[in-house]
Amino acid sequence: MVFPKHDDKPPFQTWAQIERQIERDQLDREQSKELWESLFLSVEETSQLLAFIEKQSNYPALHSMCLLAAHTGCRRSEVCRAKMADFDFEASTFVVQERKRSRQKRTTRMVPLTDVARQGLLDWVGRKESSPNMFPDTNAFELQNVDGEIEAISPSKAGLHLKRVLRGSNWESIRGWHTLRHSFISNCACRGVDQRFIDAWVGHQTDEQRERYRHLFPDTQQAAINSVFPCDSANA
Numbered sequence: 416m417v418f419p420k421h422d423d424k425p426p427f428q429t430w431a432q433i434e435r436q437i438e439r440d441q442l443d444r445e446q447s448k449e450l451w452e453s454l455f456l457s458v459e460e461t462s463q464l465l466a467f468i469e470k471q472s473n474y475p476a477l478h479s480m481c482l483l484a485a486h487t488g489c490r491r492s493e494v495c496r497a498k499m500a501d502f503d504f505e506a507s508t509f510v511v512q513e514r515k516r517s518r519q520k521r522t523t524r525m526v527p528l529t530d531v532a533r534q535g536l537l538d539w540v541g542r543k544e545s546s547p548n549m550f551p552d553t554n555a556f557e558l559q560n561v562d563g564e565i566e567a568i569s570p571s572k573a574g575l576h577l578k579r580v581l582r583g584s585n586w587e588s589i590r591g592w593h594t595l596r597h598s599f600i601s602n603c604a605c606r607g608v609d610q611r612f613i614d615a616w617v618g619h620q621t622d623e624q625r626e627r628y629r630h631l632f633p634d635t636q637q638a639a640i641n642s643v644f645p646c647d648s649a650n651a
Contacts, residue, residue, distance in 0.1 A: 425453040427597055430460065430588075451588045456598040461485050464586055471584070474576045476550045476568065479539035481577070483509070484592060486532035488599035488617040491592035492570045497549040499540070507533050513618060526616050605635050 428436075433454060437447045456464065465485060469478040480494050493511050501510045507528040512521070528536070536549075544551050548567035574591060581587050596617070603613050613619065 425450055427453045427455045427601060429457065430454060433588075448590070452590050454589065454594055454597070455601040456594065458602050461595070461598055461602075464589070467584065467586060468577075468580055472576065472580045474580075475553065476539065476543065477573075477576050477580065479536055480550055480568075480573060481592075481595060482532055482535045484595040485599060486529045487511075487526045488596050488603075488613075489526070490596060491573055494592075495550060495568055495570050495573055497567075499547055499549055502528075502536065502549070504528075504533060504537055511618070524615060524618055 428450070433447070433450045436442070436450060440446075442450070465478065465482055468481050472478060483489060483497070484491065484494050487509060489509075489511055492514065496512050497509070498512075501512065502508070503510075507530075509526045509528055511524050511526055513523060540549075543549075544553050544565060546565050548565070550568050550573075551565040552568040552572065553565060577592060581589055600613060600617055603616075604610075
């Protein structure tokens with residue numbers, strides 16, 4: 416049997432690229448949704464977004480959760496299931512409890528913490544509810560387990576908290592938590608981080624995953640190709 420071809424997802428693009436494409440093609444809100452799914456933020460934009468979340472969110476843990484995702488490339492579900500025991504702040508590492516790598520056994524990967532993430536998480540630990548979970552669902556006491564411990568926040572609730580704080584703001588076009596993951600990977604690739612490091616940090620295993628996520632910023636690509644064909648060569 417010959418199956419019909421399907422379209423590739425749009426390549427990951429910067430905020431400015433997406434806005435230009437929407438204006439050029441006169442896309443409405445519904446038509447532009449898929450483009451915003453491919454958004455990745457620069458390091459500066461990521462910092463601005465995190466500052467906005469810290470200031471505007473009513474959920475105390477949201478900023479720390481987003482900080483961890485933005486500085487490690489972890490998935491939303493991996494952030495939600497993080498335990499206090501997974502962090503070694505002396506060594507600046509975080510052991511990610513995986514679910515996607517294998518169906519036969521529990522797997523983990525170790526991710527280094529940036530200085531910014533380490534300090535932000537230490538600040539959070541100093542004021543969070545007592546719980547073995549790094550991000551307990553403090554707004555849902557009915558989720559206490561039989562030992563009276565507050566359960567970790569669920570991925571669905573984490574998604575709702577992020578959507579709520581972004582709604583009506585300049586950041587509303589961000590489609591969800593995966594934008595933080597895309598941005599982490601793209602920024603690492605942009606700065607020439609060894610692909611083996613990126614694979615280890617985010618759990619990539621296939622070339623298809625690498626090619627889907629690894630897109631450099633346009634300015635970086637432009638500089639690279641201009642280094643091959645400089646302006647002076649045209650007049651030689």
